[in-house]
Amino acid sequence: MTKNKREPLIHITKRVNIPIWFPLVVHAVALLLALVACAILTLVMTGENPFSLLNSIINGSFGSSRKIWVMLQNTAMLLCVSLAVTPAFRMRFWNIGAEGQTLIACLASAACMILLRDILPNWAIIVCMAAASMLAGAVWGLIPAIFKSKWGTNETLFTLMMNYIATQLVAFFCVVWESPKGSGQIGIINQRTELGWLPVIGGQRYLLNVIVVGLICLAMHFYLRYSKHGFEISVVGESVKTAHYVGIKVEKVIIRTMILSGAVCGIAGFLLVGATNHTLTTTLVNGRGFTAVMVSWLAKFSPFWMIMISMLLVVLERGAGEISTKFGLNQSYSDMLTGIILFFIIGSEFFIMYRVHLRKPGDKEGKLHV
Amino acid sequence: MENSNSAVSLRNITKRFGATTANDHVTLDIRKGEILALLGENGSGKTTLMNMISGIYYPDEGQILINGRETVISSPKDAIDLGIGMIHQHFKLVDVLTAAENIELGLGGKLNLKQTAKKIHDICSAYGFEVDPNQKVYDMSVSQKQTVEIVKVLYRGADILILDEPTAVLTPQETEKLFTVLRNMRDSGKAIVIITHKMHEVESISDRVAILRKGQYVGEKMTKDTNAQEMTNMMVGHTVALNIERPEPVAPKPRIQVKDLTVLDEEGIVKLDHVSFTAYSGEILGVAGISGCGQKELLEAIAGLQVTEPGSSISYITDDGQKEELIGKDPLEIQEMGVALSFVPEDRLGMGLVGSMDINDNMMLRSFRHGHTAFTDRKAPHEVAEQVVDELEVATPSLNTPVSRLSGGNVQKILVGREITTAPSVLLTAYAVRGLDINSSYTIYHLINEQKKQGVAVIYVGEDLDVLLELADRILVLCGGKVSGILPGRNAIKSQVGMMMTHMGGIKGDEK
Secondary structure, eight states: OOOOTTOOSEEEEEOOSOOTHHHHHHHHHHHHHHHHHHHHHHHHHHOOOHHHHHHHHHHHHHSSHHHHHHHHHHHHHHHHHHHHHHHHHHTTOOOOOHHHHHHHHHHHHHHHHHHSTTTSOHHHHHHHHHHHHHHHHHHHHHHHHHHHHHHOOOHHHHHHHHHHHHHHHHHHHHHHTOSSTTSSOOOSTTTTTOTTOOOOBTTBTTHHHHHHHHHHHHHHHHHHHHBHHHHHHHHHHHOHHHHHHTTOOHHHHHHHHHHHHHHHHHHHHHHIIIIIIOSOOTTTTTTHHHHHHHHHHHTTTOHHHHHHHHHHHHHHHHHHHHHHHHTTOOHHHHHHHHHHHHHHHHHHHHHHHEEEEEEOTTSOEEEEOO | OOOTTEEEEEEEEEEEETTEEEEEEEEEEEETTEEEEEEOOTTSSHHHHHHHHTTSSOOSEEEEEETTEEEOOOSHHHHHHTTEEEEOSSOOOOTTSBHHHHHHTTOOSOOOHHHHHHHHHHHHHHHTOOOOTTOBGGGOOHHHHHHHHHHHHHHTTOSEEEEESTTTTOOHHHHHHHHHHHHHHHHTTOEEEEEOSOHHHHHHHOSEEEEEETTEEEEEEEGGGOOHHHHHHHHHSSOOOOOOOOOOOSSOOEEEEEEEEEEEOTTSOEEEEEEEEEEETTOEEEEEOSTTSSHHHHHHHHTTOSOOOTTOEEEEEOTTSOEEEOTTSOHHHHHHTTEEEEEOOTTSSTTTOOTTSBHHHHHHHHHTTOSSSSBOOOHHHHHHHHHHHHHTTOOOSOTTSBGGGSOHHHHHHHHHHHHHHTOOSEEEEESTTTTOOHHHHHHHHHHHHHHHHTTOEEEEEOSOHHHHHHHOSEEEEEETTEEEEEEEGGGOOHHHHHHHHHTOSOOTTOOO
């Protein structure tokens, strides 16, 4: 075989038969490389020992039992929103409105706490909160679903716009229900009476959230994998034509799935207001609706992988925060570190799907793995 | 090289995709002034080989010599510069532009459409094409679009033309026209490669055939020294019987009666215009027509997937003569009455199967609603999958392999196999052998005949007229959404059917 002088230098081929462990290894290597990059950056900028950096990251989430619970609570909330967007994603319905669906549910919960506190007993308020939150989230998901299935509107833009409506509504009601007057904020709702506050179980404030989300996770797994609805969702996602052909009513599936998506966001909103924060602000959901998109994708829409991914993201975020406080850097620095880590993890997806061959000039075929 | 007449010489070309070797040390010459037919079963590596000549893939090993000089083709642009032009199965034209604009598109320099038109005219008159440079692509028939593609390639100075299944979408008359043009081009010294599965075309157009089997070069023959049987045996590697049986229908009874069926598409264009016919049990009703003449709409209307115009009627007639109207029923109800539709669209997976799902789940598409719980029963579909894979000899690593990973023939066997296992009383099948090699095609014909023998009313929409004439008991010819006639299959003549497809021959049997 003669050598060619114009052979392409980089040659990309698709991988076949990817073993189950392979993505895990690639992600782990990517994470390691990301930490090395962060360490180098920190070393150059601050002169700190890279190992103390790693230590800080771990310390940020596992340093004390309180920190562990905060981490678990954050993981649970992120996981809950991620689980909510997943059925829609499996259907190829690009719902990026989980932020708004959750926030509008927060508003519904807070409204029940404020408006019903003098009328109903505590348990009834909680029941109303749960119902109202799920309904509000479901409606926020239903509206774009109806427009999509009836008139073929673009769901991505539509769900995004619904986020702003939710934010503005919350901003408006924050002024209507402001306390104390003139502050423009709601503050802790029912601080004295604790009406509408979810019960603390096992002496741990956040345990209830973790249990509820754990159950949702399990249920979602079975729903998507083994139920008839789950099967219909997959068929609609893969091929609308095939779905019609086997007699699946695509419009119905889209609407039903978005109601479900919105309702699960509603549960997240209910937990955020009723169990975690007991207040209402426009930033209560804290971008989880968008982070959830990433969690769902990185986990390849598998509920159990989402537990790992959302925990990883929460630990990284808290670790980055810890680093910036410890070394006297501001919040932007922790954002940079989180950004670097995400860049590596998302970038590594390419190496899971494809293999890169490098041909060195004058050399036999050389292979570069990962 | 040894033959100064070689336009392209491939030497030990190897191309691998992951674990599969698509081309294994293939050595082949393409000569000037000759039409070479490249033959092989599905997945034998014909298209991959041609893609390497046209710069879409880069070979892992081996050399390509153009006009005797070793050359590196690392992009389609390199290929064009070397005078290589490939006409793909799917046309790459901009609908809203004219022929001349499409041909000029992508070339540098100033746009001078007058000059372009003149050059197009010169090319056309040299080889016998007919192209109106100012006609918009959306106004063109499939065959006109194909002509534009060929002119486009010649305009760029191609001396080596590769055509990938060019006749799949043409009527017999259009095919003959294309062949005349190809012969003219050959006589002017161009090198032409044609990929096709239709044996009689190979015999009529090619000078030489080269045969690939499982990525390896098996051999070549001068066309005049060989015959369809020998070529098929070389392709498959063993002897294949090349005749389709056609048993007489046993006690045919009317099963589906279509009356005044009219269908408009989304833009309000008439796709079916007062179509009327009756399909009988135990009979194969062949449907012939140029692609896009309403075949798809016809089958979909029967299966309940098409909106029909008022006045249309489709009745299902049971064994004891009771009529039931199908229009207005949903696809699910129609399915449960025993009407099975296996439609193989151009992309094979578009309708009927889900590419990313495995064989089990694809079988489940038909049965997932069974049972009263909210959860799916996975055992029954698994058994069906085992049965289909076993009986139809589907080549698959396992039942858990996504169907998109299987070759076209196996995908089609799964689709047709699943529809048949629902024990239908009416089997609607369209393009069941589309793009399939000869061996898989005969398996499918056999399956369809089996259904016929069991008293199923089969409506078979086909592309290959020769097969339709051999397989069908009656042939319904569609032309522009109208029935231009129904002929008995046993003594229909190909040219007559071809005429009726284009409505040219004064067929008196025109309905309406």
